[in-house]
Amino acid sequence: MAASEPPQWLLTVDAKRKLRDDAIQKYLDGQNLRSEVRHRAPDACYAPTSTSMPILVKFNNQTIITPHFSARSMLTSGFTEILFDHAIKQAKELDEYHAKSGRLIGPLHGVPITLKDQFNVKGYDSTLSYVGRAFKPAAHGSLIVSIL
Numbered sequence: 181m182a183a184s185e186p187p188q189w190l191l192t193v194d195a196k197r198k199l200r201d202d203a204i205q206k207y208l209d210g211q212n213l214r215s216e217v218r219h220r221a222p223d224a225c226y227a228p229t230s231t232s233m234p235i236l237v238k239f240n241n242q243t244i245i246t247p248h249f250s251a252r253s254m255l256t257s258g259f260t261e262i263l264f265d266h267a268i269k270q271a272k273e274l275d276e277y278h279a280k281s282g283r284l285i286g287p288l289h290g291v292p293i294t295l296k297d298q299f300n301v302k303g304y305d306s307t308l309s310y311v312g313r314a315f316k317p318a319a320h321g322s323l324i325v326s327i328l
Contacts, residue, residue: 193311196305199262200260200261200262260307260309261297261301261304271290274289288328295325299325302320305317306318
């Protein structure tokens, strides 16, 4: 490696950050939300007070929360793997279930969840911030992921 070339670990970090930032930017660019709706998006510290309340995050709200968390992540580098497509798909499925049955699946029904990257999510990296684990997607999900 020449003195002017960055070390391989730094190239890996830059590649992971670019993937993350591009995925976040895709959702920020793709939102056709009025600015006043963005300002009313729930705070990241929002927590439900009742497990029997109606769906907390319906699909239409999910599309508002996604850019809210996206913008927050851009400021804090809080996300390593972006699963917004999965979150929106699951929100639609939860809405359909609730519309048909009138019931919630569980106490966290509709609540967006983020996980520390120490938990395996099938098809995504679980790096624990170790560069050597980057670009090696998990073959199976962790038990806690399937429970949530």
